[in-house]
Amino acid sequence: MNVFIIGVGVHSAATALNDLRLEEIGYKTARSALDDAGISQKQIDHVTLAACDELDGRSISSMVMAVPSGAYLKDEMRVTDSGLSGLQLGAMRIASGDLDIGLVVSWNQTSIGPMENIALMRAEPFYTRPIGLNFSISDALFANAYAQKYGVDELTAAQRVMARLEDARKNTRAVINAPISLEDIVSSQSIAHPLRVGHRAPVTDGAVAMVLASGDWLKANQQVKPLARIAGSSWAVDRYQFDAQRLAGMGLFRECLADVLKRSKINSIKQINVVEMEAQTAWYDIAFTQAMGLPATTSINPSGGAWAQNPFFCTGLLNSAEAVWQVSGRAGNHQVQGAKYAMAHSTWGFAQQAHGFMIFEGVQQ
Numbered sequence: 354m355n356v357f358i359i360g361v362g363v364h365s366a367a368t369a370l371n372d373l374r375l376e377e378i379g380y381k382t383a384r385s386a387l388d389d390a391g392i393s394q395k396q397i398d399h400v401t402l403a404a405c406d407e408l409d410g411r412s413i414s415s416m417v418m419a420v421p422s423g424a425y426l427k428d429e430m431r432v433t434d435s436g437l438s439g440l441q442l443g444a445m446r447i448a449s450g451d452l453d454i455g456l457v458v459s460w461n462q463t464s465i466g467p468m469e470n471i472a473l474m475r476a477e478p479f480y481t482r483p484i485g486l487n488f489s490i491s492d493a494l495f496a497n498a499y500a501q502k503y504g505v506d507e508l509t510a511a512q513r514v515m516a517r518l519e520d521a522r523k524n525t526r527a528v529i530n531a532p533i534s535l536e537d538i539v540s541s542q543s544i545a546h547p548l549r550v551g552h553r554a555p556v557t558d559g560a561v562a563m564v565l566a567s568g569d570w571l572k573a574n575q576q577v578k579p580l581a582r583i584a585g586s587s588w589a590v591d592r593y594q595f596d597a598q599r600l601a602g603m604g605l606f607r608e609c610l611a612d613v614l615k616r617s618k619i620n621s622i623k624q625i626n627v628v629e630m631e632a633q634t635a636w637y638d639i640a641f642t643q644a645m646g647l648p649a650t651t652s653i654n655p656s657g658g659a660w661a662q663n664p665f666f667c668t669g670l671l672n673s674a675e676a677v678w679q680v681s682g683r684a685g686n687h688q689v690q691g692a693k694y695a696m697a698h699s700t701w702g703f704a705q706q707a708h709g710f711m712i713f714e715g716v717q718q
Contacts, residue, residue, distance in 0.1 A: 360390025360564035403439025436670025493545035521657025559664030585617030669699020
């Protein structure tokens with residue numbers, strides 16, 4: 354794919370960004386990405402927004418957010434699956450050859466609304482909504498199915514959380530409110546068996562933006578240096594049912610992973626140096642890691658993943674930002690030396706129903 358990342362902007366994360374309107378968060382993040390790329394809003398020819406009306410607490414949020422996000426007098430589109438989906442759409446729009454330079458913006462101010470109530474409204478209305486299905490219950494169903502199939506217990510899940518928190522403490526962009534011990538996690542409140550509060554990544558407010566450019570645009574603007582090339586992209590959606598095979602089989606995850614490697618023309622997953630995956634619970638973290646079959650030389654979630662910051666809807670785009678920073682040598686204290694290929698992952702829907710992957714390749718200057 355002849356599409357490059359030339360700028361990244363990530364809003365300072367917080368448990369709650371109470372001192373800013375959502376429009377201000379979008380504007381500041383889009384502005385920082387354009388500044389990072391060294392270009393102006395006038396130079397872009399399209400904007401792709403990734404946002405969720407329910408989580409934003411308003412209908413058709415792009416009507417309010419498009420202009421502060423840089424889309425004034427620009428071609429604008431929106432996706433509602435995840436932040437990573439927005440990046441995938443933005444990249445395809447450039448790859449089509451019709452557009453040259455674009456801005457992708459995603460945000461989530463989850464502190465303003467009850468996420469589990471929103472999840473309940475998304476449930477199928479005749480069977481699963483009446484029983485109160487939400488993210489907690491569907492995540493617990495996954496955890497239970499996976500635990501029974503692979504013998505993973507609560508202590509193992511708690512130990513995985515501790516490992517991610519250790520990585521997150523190296524990340525200067527992380528939101529860590531207080532020290533957490535293994536005992537804190539094991540004894541934390543039970544949500545739905547076997548899932549406990551301590552097994553879940555805390556949700557934060559935040560926003561992410563990226564500037565994309567075509568190879569032709571870069572040739573005509575050689576003063577702008579790309580940070581990374583998008584080597585490949587893939588996504589897929591599984592069926593809605595919560596049977597054991599859908600929950601713990603990991604079939605769609607593996608298929609989507611194999612597809613992105615093929616599209617990136619990468620012969621083996623061993624060539625991937627860094628993976629930033631979206632795992633909202635420790636059980637997902639363990640399951641995804643096992644399903645990828647990565648060698649010990651691959652660094653998984655060096656940023657701390659969702660335990661560093663977790664702006665829920667756009668966590669996948671944040672993973673992409675971390676992957677771009679890795680291959681461009683700008684990750685900071687958790688930089689993986691010699692990273693040439695970094696993969697970002699996102700998941701959405703009830704109990705990891707959908708998955709998206711993108712692979713980024715470092716660009717030699």
